[in-house]
Amino acid sequence: MEPKAYLHPKYKNVKVWDLPGIGTPNFKANEYLNLVEFERYDFFIIIASDRFRECHTQLATEITRMEKKFYFVRSKMDSIIDAEKRKKSFDQKRTLDTIREDCEKGLRKIGVEDPIVFLISSFELGKHDLNLLQERIEKELPQNKRRVLMLALPNITLKINEKKKKVLEENIGKVALLSAMVAAVPVPGLSIAVDAALIAKELRKYYSAFGLDDPSLQKLCRTSGKTLQEVKSLMKSPFHQGISTTSVLTVLGATAILISEDVVELCVSFIPIIGSVVAGGMSYLTVSKMLKKALNDIADDSRNVRWHQWRAQCKCKNDKNIQQHL
Template identity: 40%
Template sequence: MEAPCDRFENKELLKEIKEAMNKSHEEGAAKIMELLDQQKNTPLNIAITGESGSGKSTFVNVFRGITDEDESAAPTGPVETTKEVTPYHHPKYPNVKLWDLPGIGTTTFPADKYLEHVGFEKFDFFIIISDTRFRENDVKLAREIQRMKKTFYFVRSKIDNDIRSEQKKREFSAEDTLTTIRNSCTEGLQNEDIESPQVFLVSAFEPHLYDFSNLGETLEKQLPAHKRHTLLLAMPVINLEIVNKKKEVFQGNIKYHAALSVLLSSSAVLDKLITEYQAGFGLDCESLQKLADRTGLPLTDLKAVMKSPLTDNERVKALFTDILSLSARAASGAVDGEELNFFSALGILGTTALSCWSTYNSINRLLDMFADDAQRVFTKMLDHVTAMP
């Protein structure tokens, strides 16, 4: 996979930063901030559609890391609750929007006019959801999206209901049940001339099971490089692989943050990073409380497995200072290295480059701490859910 920050690390952009650095450290820092802001504000627009009662709104809520009861949740119900195209911002990444579209069967627009009505050109991809088989309206819409050369995916929702129903049978096999449902959906769509349909089986109430993670991996691989970063950070933590991928995204930016911290001689960079890491890994107070409410796991149990201070940024910064002092002593003997070469390429030289190198290593260790906490919290949650009757 292309590194999230590869688009920044080309000769032209490095040249721009270096030219700004030649004028002053402040102008160099401003150019770095500009580039990071471009990345942070990359828009991602996801269209969610399907027939009434298929679970569209619940899917929107789960992807955004909230429950159906949340004040900002997309309204859910057994009948069609979406009458108009409705955008829902990700609570932590407002540049990510999930658009709850009215089911095509509930509008007076034929498939071709439906896409025009909902403004198909603004969406990066479509997710078509059904809780049974994919019906005529789903197929009509997919054909039209296909004709428009947009990307779309089929999501077969409420798989947990199917599993529970099949469990009553004597010869029950979860794997066989999932294979049968997947093959049935795929063959039905192929019979309707849908080319290579991509079908994912999901449960909004058990996103760590079935194909939710496969869906995320597929979206990531098929998105343009500059959109992958945005998707990965917005994805809910549904497995340990997501934690690792989020960590990779954050790691790609550490050298820029290290340079900013030294050039600006400001602790504000660290404050923002702490907030960013907590939000990205779901370790902020609000996310942990929602996880506790959703799973029935006491919040104190989640906090108990964490090594990083939850709300006290001053304690985190004190820990960072200790790490930094160790890195600074190590830097005194360093004469080369990938990061030092990078800082030199930016026009940061001498003791300032060594300070950047020390800060880089310190932030990296801080990121390790948050990523490890995210893994421990997820594992604790998973053990609790698995043990439930």
């Protein structure tokens, strides 16, 4: 009966609003956007589980007049496909094309000039048009909000997985630069301690973004029927059992980077200016190299976990079929 905001569980500055249905006496199309305070939203998703009605078109017209973006979504595709499967002549692609064309035709009849309809099932998010909808929204959002949108999306397809990886890669240079600036300060042990803390902080972001942190994995376990340990056994990253400055230092030490940084810091005490430059460069390379390697490993773990989840859900061993879902 009134607008309701739902906070994203990880990104508190992201809100999804569920708005009252349009076309009722209390929410007439020409008054609707003012009543729901349209200016607070970045874009609108107009959802229909059957045919789009004239009130939807009126709403789209009002949104356009106020220079906001909107997207038509035809929901409950799983129910429609299940019903159509009973027909002997069933062909899924033809069925989806027909539904899309019918929706577009109906929207043209009620005044939408160039309609684009996205077909989606909330129970099968990896199927149909979710990627296309996400790409369209991302393309039309201001640059400063695209990164937030990408990280906030559930990690449900391989395409989203790759895009998240690229978004997170963009921040590695900034973290490495901060590390280099600290390394130039001639205080023994400071650079290594800061590097470990910076890397640990970024790794936690990676695990959270890819849905591999413990709270996310526990939710996955509840839907997949697997234990947390079974899911974690699919992960190869050295940090999947826990992230701390100690675990970061252990990995750094195993790759002999820790020793190299100690040596460089010793040089700084003898040759201040040149040593500081060398220390900064060494620290930059250390942090950027380790974060890139860790990000690749975590992205691979995410793909592997998602792959096995789909195998279980699809109840099939045909990798080509699973690839289509992802």
